């Protein structure tokens with residue numbers, strides 16, 4: 333029997349790589365995001381691998397839309413085995429006392445509340461079936477705040493707390509919970525953070541070989557494919573010349 337995985341934010345970067353990795357390994361895929369054309373392109377690519385693919389276009393901040401999207405799944409797609417809570421990102425890099433209210437709201441609503449909504453919608457079925465795996469994409473930014481990272485770092489600390497809390501709350505079941513905490517991964521992340529300033533975004537990865545979305549997808553799959561009695565609780569994955577959220581040695 334083929335398993336079903338749902339990846340939020342599958343239109344780019346880490347989520348897109350996770351969707352590919354899971355599909356290559358035989359999962360039927362539910363891919364979600366706000367950009368329909370990118371979902372459709374990925375769906376065509378994944379279908380060619382011989383797996384089933386469903387696309388759901390919605391904003392994770394919109395609780396009603398998220399609920400309607402999950403409820404719209406045909407019965408044979410309802411039993412989701414793997415939920416990758418990946419949709420999210422950073423907006424801005426300013427001192428906390430100068431931050432932008434809209435950026436704060438978007439980060440909190442996406443990275444924390446969106447992840448919670450998806451968890452609330454999908455995990456009850458996992459608990460009922462006594463089977464499932466939730467992979468939350470946290471960050472090294474959640475381990476300790478870095479300069480001007482304030483709200484983004486707080487949202488990723490929240491992802492750690494929510495992953496730890498969920499792991500406790502499902503410990504009486506066979507559902508597993510993993511928090512993957514990447515360091516520098518070159519995706520669209522910094523372009524979004526700097527509101528489209530590509531040059532500033534490129535500078536983030538200057539002088540260091542950053543991780544790729546594929547590197548993180550490998551880690552996600554490591555956790556997901558572990559034997560049923562093994563719960564990979566947390567993985568911190570850094571570029572080789574990055575020691576933590578603030579120590580990066582550039583050449």
Ligand code: NDP
Nearest residue numbers: 341343344345346365366367391392419420517519520521
């Ligand atoms: P990208 O910007 O490349 O991808 C972000 C993805 O999230 C897109 O698919 C986007 O889809 C989706 N997304 C963003 N906001 C929403 C929303 N409101 N509703 C639905 N989907 C949304 O960045 P990454 O791949 O790097 O980021 C993925 C995750 O990894 C994020 O949670 C990020 O915080 C985390 N992370 C990234 C690191 C990095 O260095 N890149 C390091 C550590 C963690 P769409 O625009 O189509 O909605």
Ligand code: 8X3
Nearest residue numbers: 471472473514515516
């Ligand atoms: C993304 C990694 O260090 O740019 O979460 O915040 S970092």
